[in-house]
Amino acid sequence: MGEVEMQGVEFVERYRSYAAKCVAISRNISDPTGKLVLLEMAQSWLKLAEQAVEGAEPPVGHETVLPVTPQSD
16 A cells, blocks of 8 residues: 555544544534534535545535645745
């Protein structure tokens, strides 16, 4: 397995882990809206994991946002 493939596997595992955490947290929330948000978030993480497995590009409008670091003059 190449380095790029290994990174892909790590992303898949990480995304699935995030999804599982969202589901676990949702079980302890009584607020229906909060529970729904967490379950939708879990679903999004699982979709990302699936895309990573397939090597698919994320859908338009779902680009990864990277933090901006200030440049020193």
